[in-house]
Amino acid sequence: MxxxxxxxxxxxxxxxxxxxxxxxxxxxxxxxxxxxxxxxxxxxxxxxxxxxxxxxxxxxPEAGARLPVPPHGTIGDGHLCFAASADEIERWRARLEAESIAVEADFEWPNGGRSIYFRDPSGNSLEFAEPRIWGLE
CATH class of the missing domain: 3.10.180.10 (2,3-Dihydroxybiphenyl 1,2-Dioxygenase, domain 1)
Known part of the structure; x- marks a missing residue:
């Protein structure tokens, strides 16, 4: 499986x-x-x-909690990448800039596909990328 x-x-x-x-x-x-x-x-x-x-x-969680989710968490900045087409990445870049959110990096990957990186208010690294950077379409 x-x-x-x-x-x-x-x-x-x-x-x-x-x-x-x-x-x-x-x-x-x-x-x-x-x-x-x-x-x-x-x-x-x-x-x-x-x-x-x-x-x-x-x-x-307290003993007998309805949803006994175990403790979890992390220290430091995380990372998350959102899938976007080349056209969408260009529109996202413009939207981020309009919101005064700095784009930290903007580049083409060696095997094809573009990514842009920026930060959320907590410092997490966020990315928009074309799925083809991973061979996905």
């Missing part, structure tokens, strides 16, 4: 309000859940982007 898709991707943020504004307004994602002080979740295509307050996810 082999997994067929990634259902959820998680990033850890330092300010849930800033993260919610960035991913909702700038990135245009639909918020689907929020627990004050712990997380905010967004729909992204056929998957879900989970944004967690890292400190809150280190706390083990």
């Amino acid at each position: 082999t997994p067929t898709a990634i259902l959820e991707s998680a990033l850890y943020v330092t300010d849930l309000d800033a993260a919610e504004a960035f991913y909702g307004k700038v990135m245009g994602l639909e918020r689907i859940a929020r627990v004050e002080g712990r997380h905010v979740f967004f729909r992204c295509g056929n998957g879900v982007l989970l944004l967690f307050n890292a400190e809150a996810t280190k706390v083990p």
